[in-house]
Amino acid sequence: MVSIKNVLVITNPAAGHHNPSSIARFVRHLRHAGLHPTVVPTRYRGHATILARDAAAGGCYSHIVAAGGDGTIAEVAAGLAGTSAILGILPLGSANVLAHELRIPFDPARNAELIRGGHAATLWPGTLHTPAGSHLFVQMASIGFDAHIVHTTSTRLKARIGRAAYAVSTLSSLARYRLTAFTVMIDDVPYRATTVIVSKGSLYAGKYRLTRHSAHQHNRFSVILFDMSDRMTLARTILSLFLGRIERQKGTRTVTATTVHVPAAALPIQSDGDAKGSSPVHLALSPSPLRVAMPPLTARAG
């Protein structure tokens, strides 16, 4: 039986709000809470999965904390799913959608207290499969315009101006992106769309409302289908997304599902804010759940 004493903190120096002094403060609070933290930085993309998997296999840590944004959390989660180690989250990314969704304390003292308290819930992440490989995702994946934004947002600009870099890319893509209708098979039923968001959560790009309910603790996705035939509809849809009215937008519908398949080729794909190549793509629920340190979810559970 692992004691709650040992905590591994995996930090991503490339995450949007990576900050050594925030990590040092968090570590101090973990120590004050009577825990024994160890900090290890990632050296390259994907390294967090290897670090997390090895740490969970070693059996010495009760908690393995992802210090970064959704991309870092997804990489750590890929190493932990199906193990008994609990995923902690220190939100240091640009958008931190999952942290907002799960109401993870952004304050390091309260976050350390959450970990010390030992409360954890079971989450069911998603998996994404393209010809280039498979990835686990914790918050959402998308195909089409939304993914194109992620593909075309400059990493350098993101490092300089944070989330505003997505707005720059959205504005330039509004004029240039070629809206293409494609078939998406949702639990084997065909639908038509020009963009699809497959979400475990209810939030988008930070704190914007995408769906009424979160599916994090359920074995299903919310699938939001956008059928935008022209640029004016595209602009209106983006606006309604940021005004929290997406479910009322014409040409948009939400369904729940357990599998999503897009057979068409060459459509951009992203998950948890990172470019993941292009379609064809198959999305399903992870066969292994994830234990996550989080305050009890009551209000948002759907």
Ligand SMILES: Nc1ncnc2c1ncn2[C@@H]1O[C@H](COP(=O)(O)OP(=O)(O)OP(=O)(O)O)[C@@H](O)[C@H]1O
């Ligand atoms: N040492 C590293 N060097 C370069 N890239 C890394 C390193 N470690 C991890 N990464 C990559 O950095 C990417 C971005 O991290 P992350 O998503 O956590 O930050 P973010 O994009 O600022 O946050 P958010 O997704 O919440 O907006 C991850 O997808 C991961 O693959």
